[in-house]
Amino acid sequence: MDQPLHQRDRSTPPSAPGAPARAASCFASRLERYAKLNDDEFRFIARMEDNETAMPKGALVVAAGTPAEELFVLKEGWAVARRTLPDNRGQVLRVYLPGEVIGLTGLGLSRNAHDVVMLTSGTVCPFPNAHMTAIYDKAPRVAALFTAISGLDQVSLMDRLAVMGAGTARERMAHFLLDLHERLLVTNPDLGRRFRLPLRQVDIGEVLGLTKVYVNRMLKAFTEEGLIEIHRPYVRILKPEVLRDLAGYENRYDDVDHSWFPAASRNDL
Template sequence: MVKTSENSISCLVSRLARFVELEEHERAFIAEMEKDERPLAKGRPVTSVGDPTKGVMVLKSGWAVVKAEGKDGRSQILRIYLPGEVIGLAEIGSTHTSHRIVMQTDGIICPFPRKGLAPLLTDYPRLAALLIAVGSLDQIALRHHAACLGSMDASRKLKFFLLQLRARLEVANVGLGNRFRVPFSQVEIGQAVGLTSIYVNKMLRAFIAAGEIEVERPYFRLLDRDNWEKDTEFVDAFVDMDTSWFPEPTKVANPAQF
């Protein structure tokens, strides 16, 4: 059974506060976004192809993945959502969802209606700018990942995948340092990087034998991160956000109720 996280610190607040110091009323708006908690177990669908898009969802805890199913029955993992990320921003301009999203682990989602986002633009412009900027960094990271899949050999693909996952986890303060959780089977890692599970297993064994990583499922520890970053020409999209264009935070007494 999935437990709620009523008293836990918001991962979305942790994620955003990495870039700016949030005002109290901005934190209050985020709390409003996270008010409707819905626990979901591992493997449960978050959205299905063709579902109407009613708004966004904060992934308050747990991991989720965007999946595509081929006609041959093979699955592809197109994106990984981590704690504190907002699901549905990519679909905000569409009436229906294009891909299936499922929970990779037990977790909690917080649906927030589309109409509730309107005050974000008028009453919380700095918070809106911050969400847009974070979304842009996510898109840059996805482009780096796509470039990796198209240009790197199997070894570098797997290295890049783990490096980027570590960097993204650090943003929400849920994966500090070089040791982090990877709640994926070797088959699922292969679905994310375009390799067979046999090749993933071969590469991981080679990394362990070379003293480059330690694996204590579900945790990985990167022991040779600096060299991996040089080898893959890794760019951390989340280390440098331009906040110079953000509007000044407005003073709002109470968050809007929806």
């Protein structure tokens, strides 16, 4: 994030022709975990990934203040939404993992509220906001699914706010590690307790509102206490229960309610 920000690279490697196989993508597999979709609905969703765009590390995917014209499905790599405050202090507002949607938040706004920056190289799939019209009109079930996911995001954000407001550095760090782990498990259920964490300690500091020095001290403490194990860039969670108690962490990603979803889509596309 200290690197110069590259311009967006629009080169689109011609994606495989024809509809992709079901569940070919981390995005679709994430959605299907939350609700069964019929073929028509799946077609709407597949369309969101038609356009792949490669992004180098450090690239600015979304620039704050510019017109908000598209969403992005993050297909590979990690990204962050970030805000720079007056004094050059930065705060990471959200970490985006593969399979998550960037910009769902800002659907209601005409300008992008925050920067979104690639933490690693990766690929995103831009999807014009304008296409949402058809989804709301013709695939209400998919629309409801987006609403549900947006709600999940928001609850997760509120949990984070709680730990940022009332929590100590230890609690924030524990929450951070557990939350990333749980979210990685959503699209990657057979991931063990070890995962790749492509953030520098400075970056973790910007997520948690701590300095890099203190981040280092917390990580050292956790390691010495046998709670985690670090082999850069991999982290292994050794005592999830202890961390969970420490942070008061609660997993929200398993608890989707689709009872109120419209029964099925109209087929008049």
